Amino acid sequence: MEPAAPAEAPVEAPSEAPPPVAPDGTLHLLWVNAGLSCDGDSVALTAATNPSVEELVGGAFPDVPRLEVHWPILAFPTGPAGGSDDFLEAFHRAVRDELGPFVLVVEGSVPNERIKDEGCWAGFGSDPETGQPIPTCDWIDRLAPRALAVLAVGTCATYGGIPAMQNNPTGAMGLPDYLGWDWTSRAGVPVVCVPGCPIQPDNVSEVILYLLYQLSGQAPMIPLDGALRPEWQFGPTAHQGCDRAGYYEEGIFARAHGEPECVVKLGCWGPVVHCNVPKRGWINGIGGCPNVGGICIACTMPGFPDRFQPFMDPPPGAAVSTAGSGIYGTVIRGLRRLSEGIFDDEPRWRVPGDELRSGYVPPWRDGGGTATSGAVPVELDGERHRRADPDPTG
Numbered sequence: 001m002e003p004a005a006p007a008e009a010p011v012e013a014p015s016e017a018p019p020p021v022a023p024d025g026t027l028h029l030l031w032v033n034a035g036l037s038c039d040g041d042s043v044a045l046t047a048a049t050n051p052s053v054e055e056l057v058g059g060a061f062p063d064v065p066r067l068e069v070h071w072p073i074l075a076f077p078t079g080p081a082g083g084s085d086d087f088l089e090a091f092h093r094a095v096r097d098e099l100g101p102f103v104l105v106v107e108g109s110v111p112n113e114r115i116k117d118e119g120c121w122a123g124f125g126s127d128p129e130t131g132q133p134i135p136t137c138d139w140i141d142r143l144a145p146r147a148l149a150v151l152a153v154g155t156c157a158t159y160g161g162i163p164a165m166q167n168n169p170t171g172a173m174g175l176p177d178y179l180g181w182d183w184t185s186r187a188g189v190p191v192v193c194v195p196g197c198p199i200q201p202d203n204v205s206e207v208i209l210y211l212l213y214q215l216s217g218q219a220p221m222i223p224l225d226g227a228l229r230p231e232w233q234f235g236p237t238a239h240q241g242c243d244r245a246g247y248y249e250e251g252i253f254a255r256a257h258g259e260p261e262c263v264v265k266l267g268c269w270g271p272v273v274h275c276n277v278p279k280r281g282w283i284n285g286i287g288g289c290p291n292v293g294g295i296c297i298a299c300t301m302p303g304f305p306d307r308f309q310p311f312m313d314p315p316p317g318a319a320v321s322t323a324g325s326g327i328y329g330t331v332i333r334g335l336r337r338l339s340e341g342i343f344d345d346e347p348r349w350r351v352p353g354d355e356l357r358s359g360y361v362p363p364w365r366d367g368g369g370t371a372t373s374g375a376v377p378v379e380l381d382g383e384r385h386r387r388a389d390p391d392p393t394g
């Protein structure tokens, strides 16, 4: 199959910096899921809760532009190619500078026929004139220079991911590798990368909301780290937010899957992986790989997957770090058990002890041997019990 010649003659993109989108205006979101991927990021985003997709498209946030989404997984137009109800029409209009301000979202690794011309690897819709698929690279070439911001969603789109593994035949790569790591949009925004295989849903919905504020002039430039990830999401490591980090610190490690302790010896990369999933959970705060027993395979990292395989082997540094925390943990555990013995107890002035001196008589203790007052008969299982002898010595 031959890649199509561009239907739209490449029009020079506007070069001047655009004004902020009016808070009562409309911002379009053009989602190209035509990279090499499983569409898992689109599926994951439907589970976002904070904010949810419904809140984003339903105008739940005051004072930000209305978001109009052109996303294959949530598409209402179903008309014929080239018709006014055609899903792709918005994309064609964007290329012709007729759509209005928009953010381009790319999902999937970018296959590149220019360096791997043995095939046509992925496309998005067909050229109405030739009937041939429009390659993914052509869409990026046409839309990226016109977008106010470009968002790469998922590890395939950000860094290449699984389709870009060594020896892949497609030339697949992440968006910053394709556009250049120093690329900026018309509005001066670098490529925003939200990695994950798949993405943590709220990470993406939150970034979309942030861009709505930023592009309408109500928030500063989105803070990104050296791998173009939002700093507030990808600063801490998975290990720092993990429910099992207390076991790691005390040197207690699972030997088999299903055990509740730290799974680093089973292959967890959490201590060196920038990811907020253990802290944030997967859906509505629930789950999060190592929290629920899965090893962290470093899916948010630019080197994933090649640099982290084979997945089930302990990471190279794990032997040293677990030996260290094993020694430290043995000492600290001993001290903590000692402290527990002292502090897991009521203070003496609350009169703790085996002898019951409160006046309460357990119903199974016929005669109320230790009670000192208040003889009240109680009925239990058909037997009559006397609650206390007013004078146990008499």
Ligand code: SF4
Residues within 6 Å of the ligand: 238, 239, 240, 242, 243, 244, 245, 246, 248, 261, 262, 263, 264, 268, 269, 270, 271, 290, 291, 296
């Ligand atoms: S399971 Fe992984 S992330 Fe959690 S404490 Fe252990 S090494 Fe760290």
Ligand code: SF4
Residues within 6 Å of the ligand: 196, 197, 238, 273, 274, 275, 276, 277, 278, 288, 289, 290, 295, 296, 297, 298, 299, 300, 301
């Ligand atoms: S905890 Fe590890 S495997 Fe899970 S999403 Fe984060 S980086 Fe990926």
